[in-house]
Amino acid sequence: MKSETVLRFEHVRFTYPGHQTPALDELTLALPRGQRVVILGHNGAGKSSLFLHCNGILRPDAGRVLFHEEPIDYSRRGLLDLRRRIGVVFQDADDQLFSASVLQDLSFGPLNLGLSDAEARRRVYVAAEQCDLRHLLDRPTHALSGGEKARAALAGVLAMDPEVLLVDEPTASLDPLMRRQVFTIFQDLSEQGKTIILATHELELARHWADFIVVMHGGRVIGAGARTQIMADQQLLARIGMDRPWYEPFMASEEYAPANVPCTGQGDS
Numbered sequence: 703m704k705s706e707t708v709l710r711f712e713h714v715r716f717t718y719p720g721h722q723t724p725a726l727d728e729l730t731l732a733l734p735r736g737q738r739v740v741i742l743g744h745n746g747a748g749k750s751s752l753f754l755h756c757n758g759i760l761r762p763d764a765g766r767v768l769f770h771e772e773p774i775d776y777s778r779r780g781l782l783d784l785r786r787r788i789g790v791v792f793q794d795a796d797d798q799l800f801s802a803s804v805l806q807d808l809s810f811g812p813l814n815l816g817l818s819d820a821e822a823r824r825r826v827y828v829a830a831e832q833c834d835l836r837h838l839l840d841r842p843t844h845a846l847s848g849g850e851k852a853r854a855a856l857a858g859v860l861a862m863d864p865e866v867l868l869v870d871e872p873t874a875s876l877d878p879l880m881r882r883q884v885f886t887i888f889q890d891l892s893e894q895g896k897t898i899i900l901a902t903h904e905l906e907l908a909r910h911w912a913d914f915i916v917v918m919h920g921g922r923v924i925g926a927g928a929r930t931q932i933m934a935d936q937q938l939l940a941r942i943g944m945d946r947p948w949y950e951p952f953m954a955s956e957e958y959a960p961a962n963v964p965c966t967g968q969g970d971s
């Protein structure tokens with residue numbers, strides 16, 4: 703049965719081996735199903751560590767993670783099933799791409815699901831089309847640009863057709879045109895009822911895209927709720943220095959605004 707909460711964290715604590723400070727510290731959180739969720743926080747807040755717990759790559763030292771209110775089953779079979787349903791696009795595409803060519807990389811997941819060759823191929827071509835990779839299918843993955851790698855990593859996850867899609871720092875290596883394309887994909891998936899969860903340090907992305915926002919700081923959740931509620935909470939945003947734009951102290955005053963600055967060229971000497 704599908705619950706209203708798709709992923710739940712209960713008092714999760716996790717420290718990377720050999721480190722003293724926990725990356726996730728008593729983290730408790732419920733993520734709503736079928737919504738557009740943004741996990742917002744600065745570098746080091748614990749967003750990527752949270753993601754890696756969602757598909758069982760990392761396992762809590764204490765506390766537990768539940769998917770549709772069932773504790774994650776960390777057996778081999780359990781993890782295989784979980785990763786079929788929860789797709790994570792890593793922050794660094796190089797962590798995701800490991801096959802010789804883009805085609806092989808995109809095919810790996812669907813073939814691993816035990817789909818027929820024909821169905822696997824269909825999924826791969828749809829995902830490649832969505833991510834504008836059709837012309838790059840034979841390209842070795844190491845010979846892709848940063849943006850192409852990011853799209854290949856996303857396509858590999860889309861080809862698995864997961865019900866929950868987590869994308870870590872989706873805007874990082876994409877130019878504005880590609881961002882628009884990728885967010886169109888997120889929009890389509892969202893309209894199909896899938897849960898899309900993005901991690902970012904960009905307040906504007908949370909403000910304009912999310913239905914539900916989670917604010918992380920120091921491995922903890924310091925706020926979570928509907929976008930309007932979180933965006934109206936100046937005190938909360940001030941705790942992470944996001945109550946005003948970082949560039950505000952440097953903003954040009956009106957008389958120096960570009961429109962009033964004479965252009966160089968004729969008549970300008």
Ligand SMILES: Nc1ncnc2c1ncn2[C@@H]1O[C@H](COP(=O)(O)OP(=O)(O)O)[C@@H](O)[C@H]1O
Binds near residue numbers: 743744745752
């Ligand atoms: N592989 C790792 N080994 C050791 N420490 C790590 C590793 N990955 C992240 N950390 C640490 O865990 C904390 C949370 O990091 P991370 O989850 O990457 O945050 P975010 O994604 O929000 O930037 C940070 O202090 C970071 O230095």
Ligand SMILES: [Mg+2]
Binds near residue numbers: 751793870
């Ligand atoms: Mg990160």
